[in-house]
Amino acid sequence: MQLLPGVILLTSSLALSIASRHLDREWQMWKSRHERNYITEEEEELRRNAWEATWHKVQNHNLLADQGKKNFRLEMNHFADKTSIERKSIGCLKRPSSEEKPIEVRNLQTNVNIPKDVDWRKENCVTTPKNQGICGSCWAFATVGTLESRYCIKHKQLLNMSEQQLVDCDQNDEGCCGGFPRKALEYVSEHGIMKAEDYEYVEHSQMCAYKRKETIKMKMSKFYVLPEESNMAAAVALDGPLTVGFAVTDEFQLYNGEGIFDGECAEQANHAIIIVGYGTEDDEDYWIIKNSWGTDWADGGYGKVRRNVNHCAIGEEAATADILGPDEDIEE
Template sequence: MLSYRMRLHQVLPIFCILVMCTWASHYFDQEWNIWKSKYGKTYVTVDEELLRRKTWEDTWYKVQKHNELADQGLTSYRMAMNHFADMTGKELESRSCLISTGFPSNAPTNRYRTHANLPEHFDWRDSKCLTEVKNQGSYCGSCWAFATVGVIESRLCIKNHELMDLSEQQLVDCDTQDSGCCGGLPILALMYVADQGVMKTEDYAYTGKKMACSYNSDEAILLNTTKYYLLSGEENLASSVALEGPITTGFGVSSDFLLYSEGIYDGDCSKNPNHAIIIVGYGTEQEEENKAYWIIKNSWGEEWGEIGYGKIERNINKCYIAEFAATIDIM
């Protein structure tokens, strides 16, 4: 009898481990298939799918661990198993689409006076001057074009009360100062558009790859612009956003930011700015000890963040957000 009990005590933990492993495997099988279906994921070979599945499982554990910290109030944002979940950390951090060198010497810098009467909260999403969130795709580093075009779309609408969907593909193909799908700089793109104008998306659709330039001056919208310029300092950024409209800026994306789902991002940054985004507003979160934040519009589709938008910690130059800001004045 004693021997039987001893054997039972030895076997029972092994049995429990086997049951848990079987349950975990079944759970992951179901979740993996649901996730693939949701994001339309297909893989060329069995080996590739096994690799992506392993990466996806690692990401799942990372997301669960991070969100436990969020539940404890130890971080102010949450993560999700979005369309980036099967990409390795190295792949995620290599998605650079901002050329953070080579600022043009002839680009002016605008410095606002201190505006003590700025509203405490401002959000251009409350207007009708933001186009739908777009998706640059996985294989073209065109964030610079999307950020540039998004700012022009909004500022044209603010002045003319007409929202138009404009062409990022024109910039990718035709702006020779930038590098198409290999990255660019919004201030250079603003210079190009100020000179050449910009076509509508319906006349020059996005393909997600660099093509031969098909610019047609007869179909281009020429901008009545006074100047394009760089902005420096977060107070100046806030003034420009609240008084005039959305602006484009650079951001140092880490793999954590690609998994962002909601809250105020206070996580890791890359070593250098590598992505372009649009600032559409700002505010302060009372429940987070008055933590100030930017409201940003991204170009990774509505599956990312808060339906394509996000909040980033403000007034600490988070991830270099105040160092590559630019915009354009439209009459």
Template sequence: MKTWSREEPRPDGPGNRRPGQLQDRMHFAKHLLIFSMIVVCASAAHFLEQEWNLWKSNYEKTYATKEDEMFRRKAWEANWNKVQTHNQLAAQGLKSYTLEMNRFADMTSEERNSHNCLSTKGKIPPADAPQVRYGKPTNIPAEVDWRKSKCVTPVKDQGSYCGSCWAFATVGVIETHYCLEKGEQAILSEQQLVDCDSNNDGCCGGLPIMALAYLSQHGIMRNKDYEYSQKKFECLYENDNAIQMNVTKYYILPGEYNIASSVAYNGPVTVGIGVVDEFMLYKGGVYDGDCAPEANHAVIVVGYGNEPSEDEDEEDMDYWIIKNSWGAQWGDKGYAKIRRNVNKCNIGDMVATMDFTFA
């Protein structure tokens, strides 16, 4: 066995390292770790900066001051983290829908939760608006999608500054029924309702059932003659330019089974839903997330269907197809699927439509 003299260098084994060498190695490892963390953070910050600038460009976002942009950037980053986390769960099959960084992504949760355009305060549905009950549907189609009729008009955008969803939901239903009867699409005026329907509150909210009552008496102008402006102005309704309707009745539909029967037999209907901030970031899939305690937004049910489960131990998921008024860049080209037969977001509590023909 070889022995080592004091003059000969010893191997650099764990027990033979000099204190200075070991300390140098520890310092090097520490600095390497810190450097790696700096590189990772810088890379992440650079990536977010690119994403932020791309998002601003895509949605044509500009801000009045540097402070305002910094505030919006902070809200945007919080939403970015939320969307990434949620979509990772969706990729694992733990969520039935996905989210995206859409035009609402620079708003805070509080701002999105205050986005209310369905107002019931001080409003009583017309006395001659009865409830219609079809009974439990037993022989309606398994799925319905009125978009296939080519009579659902293009998705519109109510804008960020006018709570007029009630007008868009009402007009969208009228447009489809007009096309089904006349064989051609007509783009009709939401602005007429915003300006002229005194029973509703213009950009501060309203109820579709009240709007239907107004239209049954006055008819509706075309959008080209009365364009939407995202603000309430003086009423410019012209009877001579209005499409008149012969209304048999307008009515409320209580419960989801009544919605399904009416949609299957008659066409799209207006519904109220209770949305929260997460729904405003919806991208696709069947929404089964959180909801507001009561309806605060009006949309149109244009159909329904069923999403087969990938897991044999889980039930299939029924859904509604809704047409929204947040533009075609929101959701699935302006549409969404919401879970059906569980009264998700109180969708069965505030439903309205009417039976009518056009003069």
């Protein structure tokens, strides 16, 4: 039996109306969950349109994941009301100029036996993922998070250290306009680092309030870079977490932590994250990464990134430092 044109039109209109009401409910729930209050109607309309575009992107991607055509899933997280252009414009990693002196490059023995999987969270030596907020301070969070873990491994004490000190006081980096973990490690080796409770994070740059007498008693012997992922894995297994650069696009921002991320990459590294472990799943090697976008991102602030293929340039900017234990001395 053929439907009359009027019936077809009515059915289509009804379906669109139902879909619209569904999105209205989803929008209100999303705003409530993420505490969004827009100042003007124009701003709300702009953000609603961006949110709807994200919603369709997420639905289409996850449909492909359900069909086995994608290895990871996306979600409507706290970045969902940003436009694709806004998400792609993220950039808080500033590379040093070619004229600046390089720091030590360390090649570890990659033929040594290291565990098949490592996760420093199991040793209670990784602080809860923090949130850099609107400040472009990923470089500070990656540096501090790495030092927190490596200090814990040597001293059996997990301390929250101050990212704000780096944002305000590290004159070789650019505060909320970006920076580079290599430079930040050099700053900490010279000045030390305070506890977060003594120098709290405020999401913007301010006058330096560093107090040397309040720095954590920490001996840092060397800071260095690690070429290639095999070196990186050995360093993570033997000594602890390290900072890496990552070429982020909006797909990574919407990643929900399910599956191993092997999605789109920017042209070069533009974000800094921390590697806290590695493993293999269904014959696919991965890194366990800790981000600085809060616990609402991905799997409580953590994710898995494909390993041994230099995915999103993750193997090009690895850096870390040796933290000495209480009974160790710096070699002359």
